[in-house]
Amino acid sequence: MPELPEVEVTRRALADALVGCAVEGAQVRTAALRYPLPRDLAPRLRGAHLAGIARRGKYLLFDFGDDRRLLAHLGMSGRLRLVPPGTPPQKHDHVDIDFGPWRLRYTDPRRFGALLWVDGPPEAHPLLAPLGLEPLGTGFDAVAMGLTLRGRRSAIKPAIMDARRVVGIGNIYACEALHRAGIAPSWPAGELDAARIAALVDAIRATLNEAIAAGGSTLRDYAQPDGTLGRFALRHRVYDRAGAPCPVCGTAIAHFRQLGRSTYYCPRCQR
DNA sequence: CTGGTCACCTGGAAGC
DNA sequence: TGCTTCCAGGTGACCA
Numbered sequence: 676m677p678e679l680p681e682v683e684v685t686r687r688a689l690a691d692a693l694v695g696c697a698v699e700g701a702q703v704r705t706a707a708l709r710y711p712l713p714r715d716l717a718p719r720l721r722g723a724h725l726a727g728i729a730r731r732g733k734y735l736l737f738d739f740g741d742d743r744r745l746l747a748h749l750g751m752s753g754r755l756r757l758v759p760p761g762t763p764p765q766k767h768d769h770v771d772i773d774f775g776p777w778r779l780r781y782t783d784p785r786r787f788g789a790l791l792w793v794d795g796p797p798e799a800h801p802l803l804a805p806l807g808l809e810p811l812g813t814g815f816d817a818v819a820m821g822l823t824l825r826g827r828r829s830a831i832k833p834a835i836m837d838a839r840r841v842v843g844i845g846n847i848y849a850c851e852a853l854h855r856a857g858i859a860p861s862w863p864a865g866e867l868d869a870a871r872i873a874a875l876v877d878a879i880r881a882t883l884n885e886a887i888a889a890g891g892s893t894l895r896d897y898a899q900p901d902g903t904l905g906r907f908a909l910r911h912r913v914y915d916r917a918g919a920p921c922p923v924c925g926t927a928i929a930h931f932r933q934l935g936r937s938t939y940y941c942p943r944c945q946r
Numbered sequence: 947c948t949g950g951t952c953a954c955c956t957g958g959a960a961g962c
Numbered sequence: 963t964g965c966t967t968c969c970a971g972g973t974g975a976c977c978a
């Protein structure tokens with residue numbers, strides 16, 4: 676499900692509803708997702724006020740003060756929803772955290788997601804420390820992108836999906852941003868000239884910002900915390916559009932498998 | 947460092 | 963209708 680735009684839309688909605696609210700209780704019903712789930716949520720969180728929610732790449736960091744931070748990742752099928760207190764859990768509803776007006780519910784059929792306590796400074800956490808450029812952050816520009824791509828022999832699409840270089844870009848937005856930049860997915864990452872790197876940086880930022888403004892991309896199970904569906908999938912230029920016309924030139928969108936992932940591109944616009 | 951494969955897990959869609 | 967196969971928004975381990 677979720678790439679950076681979906682995670683950011685989730686973050687904003689949860690922050691609007693929950694920051695400042697106190698935790699009244701919590702239930703953990705499942706032993707493990709990708710990692711074992713914390714079993715002491717209720718005793719550690721009861722009475723704590725949510726101070727803020729930060730995002731790093733596709734991770735969300737819930738700050739409950741007093742060095743109590745929860746790190747969440749939605750994997751492929753994870754969702755964080757706001758439901759009315761007392762809403763009974765259904766299949767795949769693994770964790771609830773009860774705030775006064777809302778119950779925050781973590782649902783994840785495939786269980787590739789994660790929920791972990793972070794001890795110590797978040798930037799030193801083993802899952803966060805290796806992460807690369809934040810594409811909506813101030814340090815994301817053509818110079819930084821050029822440095823991280825320099826000498827890369829891999830193709831550009833897997834390079835921008837590699838969280839050690841740039842965070843938050845998954846399969847959908849990699850395809851979309853490369854189309855917007857006019858770059859073929861198989862082009863060697865280290866052989867882009869400065870102008871094309873600058874175009875790629877602009878395309879990534881613009882694509883992610885437009886997707887956030889549209890509430891993310893709903894393909895199957897993603898929805899915003901209040902259930903609203905994301906509208907960006909309607910605006911996908913290439914993703915999941917094999918054979919359909921390129922919105923720029925009308926050429927049929929091509930599809931191939933690149934490192935195990937479905938890749939969509941316009942053979943005419945992208946070189 | 948590379949690409950390639952597989953694994954984690956469930957469910958939906960497509961094919962027969 | 964029912965069974966089988968393939969595919970999916972992520973990540974990381976392993977191998978040649």
